[in-house]
Amino acid sequence: MSRSPSGLDYRFDSRVAVQYDALRGHPPEVSPQIGRAVAEHAGEQARVLELGVGTGRIALPVAHSGCEVYGVDLSAHMLAALAQRIRDEGHARVHLVQGDITALPFRDGVFDAALAVHVLHLVEDWQGVLARVKALVRPGGALILGRDWVDPDSFAGMIRNHFRRTVLEVGTAMLPPGSSAAQPPGGGAAIMQTLQGLGAQPVGRGELVGAEWATELAPRQVLDGIRSRDDAESWVLPDNVLEETMRRLDAFALDHWPDLDAPQPVTRRFMLGVFRFPLQ
Template sequence: MALEITFDNIASVYDVQRAHPPDVAAAIGQAIVRQLGQGRLVLEIGVGTGRIALPVAGAGAIVVGIDISPGMLATARERATQAGMSLQLVQADAQSLPFANTTFDAVLAVHVLHLLLDWRGGLAEIVRVTKPGGLIIQGVDWRDPSSCVGMLRAHLRQVVMELLPGARPPGAGAAVSQHLAKLGAPVIGEAIEAARWQRTLSPAEVIEGMAARIDAETWALSDDILAEAIARVKSWAQQRWPDLNEPQIVEHRFLLTIHRVGERIPARVEQSGGR
């Protein structure tokens, strides 16, 4: 049974979870546009609150963003207005894109492809709307797995699987890149480090964020399951760190995986389900 994630109810905390410092956000936007060139037409899948789309637009790309969540799109529109930037935002399902074949120079996806219930159909749609020779860019926030953030999130996932033995996150994880290669869009080169930075957090702050549903692992959980999961995580953390309030340095990176689309464009595939 796949856990079903609803995005409208976490729009208000999404920026808290995924926020980048301003200089880091700018570096990420510049790194992405360096791969594309100025003035290219880019589609962001699951644009969310615009945290990636806005820096990419600021670096010189023309950005269209889709999201299935009206709440996310409302926040993105507000942020774009405040920043004086132009984003074309469309409410749409990534698994049935409302665009013609070979429309975009590039498609960008950050923390979303692995969440698609019909991820194979979604990837076929992404390849379909990308021009031959165009790019599909996957972005990911990397956190040091040996840090308090990495260890606590890993333990939370373990606890959730213990509480919900038949459950699993939706989507495909690492299989995304393999399937894109089968669709004629293989990875080119090594992963690119767009930015690296450090943040100071205590284990207590990480756990508080989990309880506030800042972490993606908590979005699909009922209140009762979340409360029990947090209690177990906190108990484990108290054995691991004598002082949960002691700040720790956490290393972050933003990594890009680049795929190039070949000449063959898949036909539209009929899908059902949500992001």
């Protein structure tokens, strides 16, 4: 099994698999937009490799948009949740492979595009993964890096950013050596540099907006999501780090939004970074 760069234990076990779609799923009207946006860049009827396919949050809408998706994931639990959805929807255009994306079992050049959403940061040798992806995607094919975006100026974005800063402060002081939560692995700039080294050219100027939608949430919902470890970023924090982080985060929130139960609007987006591999 590949190691996560933070040294922390990211386990996509049955608890996470069951909750994943409830917590991270997109609204039903948004998923098709995301599928179309990915398919537009992957190509009509493209054969797409998805790295870390999870429960198929992206793969299913991409397949609905006409692509054939090969989804690889380490977690049997996440794949079981996806297999159930494929059965429920009677979908034949998503193929599942349980395995490690650091050892992809495909022939060179068989894919028109590769897709990675919230997964590269979990893999220590993400550079090796990208190099292998270049070989697996045909010349002129695409790599699409997707991510969920929350308006950083909304209250939810402010809580999220404060949470990340606080985890760094608290984690640096409390985590054992070698398991620093302070390393943002494979961050944007490093990925750009690696892709540039592989000859991949960005499409457009910066990331593209695949979909945008509005939600309403109360500060307490966001805080409780983090506290209960239902939030992806708090899954892996040791108890003492999470406890101290929440003490500081609760104080920050109360200071800014005295009524923690008052719903507020939050704009969300699904962003796409699209890169094209050279023609030869």
